Amino acid sequence: MGKTKVLVVDHSEIIRQGIHSILKVQSFNYEVSFSDNTREISELMRSGNVDVLLVNPSAYFDSKGERIKLLRQEAINFGFKLVALVYAYFDEQLLSLFDEVIAINDEEEKIFNKLEKLIEAGNTTTEEEGAAISQRELDVVRLVALGKSNREIAEELFISIHTVISHRKNITSKLGIKSVSGLTIYAVINKLISADDFNKTM
Amino acid sequence: MVQNSESRSGFRLKQQLHTGKMDKFHYFVKKRDNMSHPGEFLITGDLRMADIIHINQRLLLVIERFGISLGFGDKSIAEVCARHQLNTSFVLLVLNVFNDHTYSVNELLSKEYIPVLIDYLKNGHRYFLMDKLPYINELINRFIERTENPDSRLLHAFFKEYMNEVIEHMNLEERTVFPYILALFGKLNGQEVNEELLRYQIDDFIDNHSNIEEKLDDLKQLLIKHFPPTKDRFYRNQILFELFDLEYDLNDHNGLEERILTPLVRTLEKEAAENGQN
Numbered sequence: 001m002g003k004t005k006v007l008v009v010d011h012s013e014i015i016r017q018g019i020h021s022i023l024k025v026q027s028f029n030y031e032v033s034f035s036d037n038t039r040e041i042s043e044l045m046r047s048g049n050v051d052v053l054l055v056n057p058s059a060y061f062d063s064k065g066e067r068i069k070l071l072r073q074e075a076i077n078f079g080f081k082l083v084a085l086v087y088a089y090f091d092e093q094l095l096s097l098f099d100e101v102i103a104i105n106d107e108e109e110k111i112f113n114k115l116e117k118l119i120e121a122g123n124t125t126t127e128e129e130g131a132a133i134s135q136r137e138l139d140v141v142r143l144v145a146l147g148k149s150n151r152e153i154a155e156e157l158f159i160s161i162h163t164v165i166s167h168r169k170n171i172t173s174k175l176g177i178k179s180v181s182g183l184t185i186y187a188v189i190n191k192l193i194s195a196d197d198f199n200k201t202m
Numbered sequence: 203m204v205q206n207s208e209s210r211s212g213f214r215l216k217q218q219l220h221t222g223k224m225d226k227f228h229y230f231v232k233k234r235d236n237m238s239h240p241g242e243f244l245i246t247g248d249l250r251m252a253d254i255i256h257i258n259q260r261l262l263l264v265i266e267r268f269g270i271s272l273g274f275g276d277k278s279i280a281e282v283c284a285r286h287q288l289n290t291s292f293v294l295l296v297l298n299v300f301n302d303h304t305y306s307v308n309e310l311l312s313k314e315y316i317p318v319l320i321d322y323l324k325n326g327h328r329y330f331l332m333d334k335l336p337y338i339n340e341l342i343n344r345f346i347e348r349t350e351n352p353d354s355r356l357l358h359a360f361f362k363e364y365m366n367e368v369i370e371h372m373n374l375e376e377r378t379v380f381p382y383i384l385a386l387f388g389k390l391n392g393q394e395v396n397e398e399l400l401r402y403q404i405d406d407f408i409d410n411h412s413n414i415e416e417k418l419d420d421l422k423q424l425l426i427k428h429f430p431p432t433k434d435r436f437y438r439n440q441i442l443f444e445l446f447d448l449e450y451d452l453n454d455h456n457g458l459e460e461r462i463l464t465p466l467v468r469t470l471e472k473e474a475a476e477n478g479q480n
Binding site (some may be wrong): 058064087093175177178181186190 | 434
């Protein structure tokens with residue numbers, strides 16, 4: 001196995017050099033580079049030159065963490081690990097999007113161990129956002145939109161409740177719509193149900 | 203205490219603000235899409251109120267909720283606060299939390315802030331319920347008028363449903379949560395309070411925020427991804443701008459409740475429990 005390529009995204013020179021020297025001291029297996037140029041970062045990611053992206057999440061912060069979610073998606077698409085480098089309080093929910101969190105006051109060994117563990121761990125697969133929705137899932141959307149419960153949907157489609165729940169999870173992640181009324185609108189727009197049906201359920 | 207923790211870059215920018223050199227200022231203007239400036243700029247009482255709005259226009263909302271009207275000339279934040287009989291440290295705390303979401307509040311919290319904070323949050327509610335949501339509702343009406351797609355009416359029904367959820371959530375806070383907190387605060391200050399109000403705990407109300415975000419996000423998704431192309435593009439975009447803005451603002455509002463109000467109330471509850479034991 002070749003060297004692990006770590007890209008550090010942080011504007012502080014002290015932090016960059018600090019990470020660099022910690023990883024150098026601990027192992028020869030790391031190649032550390034830095035960037036705070038967004039375009040350069042995304043080119044490096046796409047070219048497969050990043051194994052671990054170590055970022056200060058506040059540099060990617062916005063109202064709903066959309067940019068962090070985007071990074072998460074890129075980490076899945078391009079197969080790298082996403083690690084947060086946090087200085088101060090940061091939204092827990094957003095931190096959960098990272099594979100690992102390194103705090104500014106972590107000891108040298110701890111930082112190193114976290115990275116090692118991460119590299120050893122296999123890639124996890126997640127249902128891709130924006131993937132095409134299947135006919136079966138559309139059937140479920142239609143029934144949800146008609147106000148049916150999971151049990152009723154299971155009976156109607158001759159599948160288990162467990163399968164219905166898993167379809168619903170995939171629907172939500174594919175369409176980005178969580179609420180029943182939102183799915184109902186989707187169903188009307190896509191002619192899965194009629195507007196009259198909609199008025200009955202709302 | 204705010205001045206002590208002032209960061210170097212905050213100091214530099216402040217100097218530029220005072221000396222009229224605004225290089226960094228333009229940098230911030232460019233960065234506005236991200237509207238939170240983590241660790242880069244600390245707001246202090248001697249800055250001019252007008253200048254901080256140029257740096258982060260979202261602070262307009264904060265000022266409004268403190269009941270401060272625009273037109274304060276070159277007055278500093280401290281001067282404006284004094285004129286409105288507001289506690290400057292508290293106003294600075296809220297301004298900084300809005301300006302920098304990573305701003306650390308822990309050592310700055312004081313339970314004396316509770317009544318003012320609740321007033322502030324109520325003003326926020328008033329803004330959402332009386333101004334912001336009706337305005338978006340109106341934009342949706344315009345969108346329906348201009349677009350020739352009967353399905354667009356569904357969005358209106360959906361938004362109504364969303365509005366009702368927000369109203370319900372905020373009403374719960376106004377009718378139950380805030381009175382509870384104020385009663386607890388009063389009791390600890392030796393006031394006679396209605397014991398009936400004290401039968402809650404702040405933890406009963408936590409975890410109530412994520413559900414009002416769900417439909418908001420769905421509406422954005424529907425307008426961006428799923429609703430077919432419409433004849434009207436202007437209002438569709440305007441609705442989206444407003445939804446993003448509302449979402450950001452609600453997040454900040456909930457952040458104040460979760461990061462400032464809740465820890466303060468926990469302190470009160472602990473104190474009340476200790477008093478009870480003695």
